[in-house]
Amino acid sequence: MKSKVDILVISTIAILSVVAGMAGVTYQAFAQATQDQGTPFVVQNTSRSGPDPLPGHQSHQIVIAAPPRDDGKIYSGIATFTSSQPVEVVVLHTYKPISGQNPQGGNQTAGEPLNAPFKDGKVAISLMKKFTDSPINAGSLAFAGNALAFHNLEGKPFVVTYTIDGKISSLTQQ
Secondary structure (H helix, E strand, O other): OOOHHHHHHHHHHHHHHHHHHHHOOOOHHHHHHHHOOOOOEEEEEEEEOEEOOOOOOOOOEEEEEEOOOOOOEEEEEEEEEEEOOOOEEEEEEEEOOOOOOEOOOEEOOOEOOOEEEEOOEEEEEEEEOOOOOOOOOEEEEEEEEOEEEEEEOOOOOOEEEEEEEEEEEEOOOO
16 A cells, blocks of 8 residues: 555656656656655656757757756766767756856956856856767766756757666765
8 A cells, every 4th residue: 555655756756747748858767866865866768859948058959868956966877878969968067156256257367167057046067079989979978967968069959868877966065
């Protein structure tokens, strides 16, 4: 017999599945993983790309495989993929300017990493392009960050099949 908690979790996942299906993005596994932070998760999916939602990036194509987190936790793990077009892997990180750095213009001496506006702040962007010397659009990589996506700078629509084996962790306080 299912407990009230089991029924609530199943109901929440069902609702998120409907919403995610309407948005064209699958979040079911993440709904389950966020019920118990620190629980490992495994996701396998095939998705069609759509326009990148980051301001200034709308002409690019993207598949969000691990949706952005703003709860102080990060994803880490291994992602393996194959796609119909060449793609870059994008990992987003919460971007906090260095003390004394101008948040709008960066540090005049050292500059600032690739970043974009996101919600009330910015995200730093790890954009990784080359995975193999093979003509096949595929790769595998270890990652850690607030989001993971497959991306095409040229704006070419693509389909990607991916598997992520990871976990969600709290940041260690410094």
